[in-house]
Amino acid sequence: MLERLAVQVRQRALGTVLDVQTVTPHMRRITLGGAEVAAFVQGEGVDAPGAWVKLFVPSGEGRAYTLRTVDRAAGTVRIDLVLHGESGDGPASMWAAQARVGDQVSIAGPRNGGFAPPADTRWLLLGGDATALPAIQSIAAALDAAMPVEAYVEVDGAAEQQPISTAADWRTTWLRADPGEPGRSLCQQLLHHPLPPGPGYIWLAGEASAVRELKLYFQEHGIERHRLSAKGYWRTGNADHRD
Ligand SMILES: Cc1cc2nc3c(=O)[nH]c(=O)nc-3n(C[C@H](O)[C@H](O)[C@H](O)COP(=O)(O)OP(=O)(O)OC[C@H]3O[C@@H](n4cnc5c(N)ncnc54)[C@H](O)[C@@H]3O)c2cc1C
Known part of the structure; x- marks a missing residue:
């Protein structure tokens, strides 16, 4: 019980931007460090696959971001932020586009990313968009060789693939996003997608309407609640969407 409580403890840490990298044209990687972040990364749950934090940018506004990697020895975290300015900007995306070494931001968390395959899981199906890619990469890093995984990732084009x-038996299918209808390519691919035999686990994240459509589809097709994690990470036209 105490262990479970420890996992739920959330901290807020002030961090300094130590590095800014352009991963792809629409993805910026920020490395945060400093004394409070170094203490934060020693806590429970920071390196769980898909773990996320609320990132408070210098304007004071907070948005959810996955801990892409955590380096306990260096006392740093990396966060990959989609630059979505072309389809409507928000404070986090705007900050990421101009972030500089030395900027001060805060993180609060960690929170669980919902990735919890039951022990008898024999296959994984992952689906998401660019905002889900950091979580998909963190899930990928945590898996062992025995697990067959199919991952479908919708991005803006070949330049956005990463x-x-x-170590898993992994296959990625990259889907090209329709700029007018985010999540449509993912839905087209996964609706009616044949599932492997035996007990499996499905993890979905991305534009909220698309994720909801897929969640309902899989529920109606007999996927049990504990074998499905589906979370809207953002919603077209909504600032600071909460699922
Ligand atoms: C658990 C969780 C983990 C997440 N992890 C990541 C992550 O690692 N990396 C990441 O980039 N995002 C991630 N997201 C999504 C991110 O929180 C949202 O995209 C957030 O809305 C961005 O904030 P903003 O200030 O840029 O835009 P907001 O102020 O929230 O929104 C402003 C406008 O931009 C639109 N918008 C928001 N996001 C997008 C987008 N991706 N594409 C197109 N239009 C958009 C909104 O519809 C709105 O019209 C995660 C979300 C959750 C819930």
């Missing part, structure tokens, strides 16, 4: 490092 390497996915994993």
Whole structure:
């Protein structure tokens, strides 16, 4: 019980931007460090696959971001932020586009990313968009060789594809996003998608309407509640969407 309580403890840490990298044209990687972040990364749950934090940018507004990687020895975290300015900007995306070494931001968390395959899971199906890619990469890094995984990732084009490092028996299918209808390519691919035999686990994240459509589809097709995690990470036209 105490262990479970420890996992739920959330901290807020002030961090300094130590590095800013352009991963792809629409993805910026920020490394945060400093004394409070170094203490934060020693806590429980920070390196759980898909763990996330609320990132408070210098304007004071907070948005949810996955801990892409956590380096306990260095006392740093990396966060990958989608630059979605072309389809409507928000404070986090705007900050990421201009972030500089030395900027001060805060993180609060960690919170669980919902990735909890039951022990008897024999296959994984992962689906998401660019905002889900950091979580998919963190899930990939945590899996062992025995697990067959199919991952479907909707991005803006070939330039947005990224390497996915994993020991698992992994296959990525990159889907091209329709700019007018985010999540449509993912839905087209996964609705009626044949599932492997035996007990499996499905993890979905991305534009909320698309994720909801897929969640309902899989529920109606007999996927049990504990074998499905589906979370809207953002919603078209909504600032600071909460699922
Ligand atoms: C658990 C969780 C983990 C997440 N992890 C990540 C992550 O690692 N990396 C990441 O980039 N995002 C991640 N997200 C999504 C991120 O929180 C949202 O995209 C957030 O809305 C961005 O904040 P903003 O200030 O840029 O835009 P907001 O102020 O929230 O929104 C402003 C406008 O931009 C639109 N918008 C928001 N996001 C997008 C988008 N991706 N594409 C197109 N239009 C958009 C909104 O519809 C709105 O019209 C995660 C979300 C959750 C819930």
